[in-house]
Amino acid sequence: MTVAALTAEIAEKLAALYQEMEAGYDQVAIKVGLSCQGCPDNCCDSYFLHHTYIEWAYLWRGLATLAPPLVDAVVERARICLDHYRGAMEAAAWPKKMCPLNRDGLCILYLYRPMICRCHGVAARLRRPDGKTLHFPGCFHCQELTAPPGPAAEMDRTSLLRRLARLEEEFLGGRLGLLPKMKMTLADMLVAGPPKLA
Ligand code: SF4
Ligand code: SF4
Known part of the structure; x- marks a missing residue:
């Protein structure tokens, strides 16, 4: 098995999409007055599952920018997390x-953090291919702020997720459909190393 190469071109497209996710998040967060600063919670201890190989590869692109002893320490913390x-x-x-990537309350790989880390918090909606729209109420703090008569606003994740799916297709190419369905925690992705797809 060889490590899947994430070309600079696809990585740039993913980075641009991530920026749009952040902008969409900020728009809603500002409207409802949501900020993680000063929140008694830190959602980086949540159990999140991730679903794309491209984000896994991108995470490891970020890890390659860190000093090897730091990466070793992160992977060790990931093992503890999996336990x-x-x-x-x-x-x-x-x-x-x-x-495992959170140190003193902050993400040490902020530019490379996956989609769910960029979207979690604000209320959101998602239109499924079957036409049904799902609504997510946001974190507890968001729900407090948006409870009537508070402001109402939702981030529409539909087009962002479709574009992520298209980038996943571009990244996987002919391997799409041959690989197992991706469903991993961030700790899983760290302990497994970069995705090996061929
Ligand atoms: S996402 Fe919500 S609950 Fe989590 S830290 Fe931010 S404000 Fe607090
Ligand atoms: S990757 Fe970063 S932002 Fe996401 S949960 Fe981990 S520390 Fe938090």
């Missing part, structure tokens, strides 16, 4: 463990 997830699952409890 916690296993223990929580066995105890039928919801996993909650700080992300």
